[in-house]
Amino acid sequence: MESRENLPLNNQSEHHFLSLHIAHKGKEKSLHVKKTHALAFCVVACLFVGGSAVTLGSYFNTKNELMTYEQQLLQVERTNRKLTQNSRALENENTEYTQNIEKLQNKAVELEQKINELENVKNNLNDQLNSINTNDSASTQLRNAVASCLVQEKPQVVGTQDFTPIVTTSFNKVTALAVQLDRINSRLNETETSFTKVATNVTETLSAYSDIPCGMPVAKGIISTGFNPEGLSTISDGRVHYGLDLSTRSKILPIVATAAGTVIEAEYHSEYGNYVLIDHGNGFVTRYAHNTENLVSAGDVVKKGDTIATTGATGQSTGIHCHYEVILNGIFQDPMDFQ
Structure with missing residues (x-):
């Protein structure tokens, strides 16, 4: 029986699935792949491909689940932000509510x-x-x-x-x-x-209709001589004076009653000139003197503000003015106390 090594090359090749002949430096080398080796390689390749497919499938499934979790997390964050905004809106509403309550109380x-x-x-x-x-x-x-x-x-x-x-x-x-x-x-x-x-x-x-004198009888009168019943040298010109002189700067202006009452005198006097005397009741009497013209007569009833005369310089006078007196129960009063 011939040994296997002495068989022809073609006969040996029949037992291999794949034979490769490589020439290198004048020498020829052969690489033989048996069927079992090829089968094992295919099995390994199938296992690798299958394992890779399974691994890739798991990878993509895991990736999809992760993306789902990320979306859920984003949704939770948006919900949380919305809740925070609502909470702030409620706080602002509560603050405004409190302010409105305070405004209502005020x-x-x-x-x-x-x-x-x-x-x-x-x-x-x-x-x-x-x-x-x-x-x-x-x-x-x-x-x-x-x-x-x-x-x-x-x-x-x-x-x-x-x-x-x-x-x-x-x-x-x-x-x-x-x-x-x-x-x-x-x-x-x-x-x-x-x-x-x-x-x-x-x-x-x-x-x-008030019966108490109040105010001045001349609207634009300027006090030229003050009330000085004791003749003090420190007041005006130092002479005895029982009323106020209201200068009208050479203009003839209306004189009005400073309270309601009844005219008891409207005559001429050598010192007062033309004058009007009004009884207001309750002990009050007022006098308006040196008038150019008296516009009322004894017995006339006047109200406060009624025009009774015009300013002038009749009697003992050095200029156009109104001499105004306030008398209470027969005693001269300072007209400035009745403003």
Whole structure:
């Protein structure tokens, strides 16, 4: 039997799956791959490819899951940011709510003060009206004048006030209440304006019938000689003077009564010149002297502010002026004390 090594090359090749012949430096070398080796290589290759496929599949699945988790995390972060914004909005709303409450409290205080002021004015007017002598004819005229003022200036109420409905949320309730208070405040301002006008008219009417001297008889008079009943050298020119001299700078100007009363004298006197003497009752008498012309006569009833004469320089006078005296129970008073 021949040995296997002595078999022809072709016969040996039949037992191999793949044979490679390599020539190098004049020598020939052969590389033989048996079928078992090839099969093993294929198995290994299949295992590698399969393992790689499984690994890649796991990789992509893991990557997809990671992306899903990242998206979920982003969603959670967005939700958290939204909750934070809502929380801040609630804090701002709470702050604004608190501020609105404080504003409402301040408005309530202001409204209460306005109401108190109106009540005080009303009470003062009532006191003044009650103090007037009801038997006096001038008082009857006064009451008629006051009643006329009240009728003319009585505020008109048009329809009923429609208030904003109270809505659901606390914040909107406060806002609606603020609107209501603004409307109430506006109506109070209107009422206050009208009431003040009425009060002014009543006060002016009361003042016109007041029997207490107040103010100066000449609107633009300048005091040239002061009140000096004791003749003190430190006052004016140092001579005895029982009233005030109101200079009108050479202009003839109206002289008005400083209180309501009855003219008891309107005559000429060598010292006073043309003068008017008014009895105001309650012990008060006023004198207006050196007049160019007397415009009233004894027995005339005058109100405060009525023109009774014009300034002049009659009698013992060195210039156009009005000599004004205030006498209480026969005693000369300083007219400056009745301003």
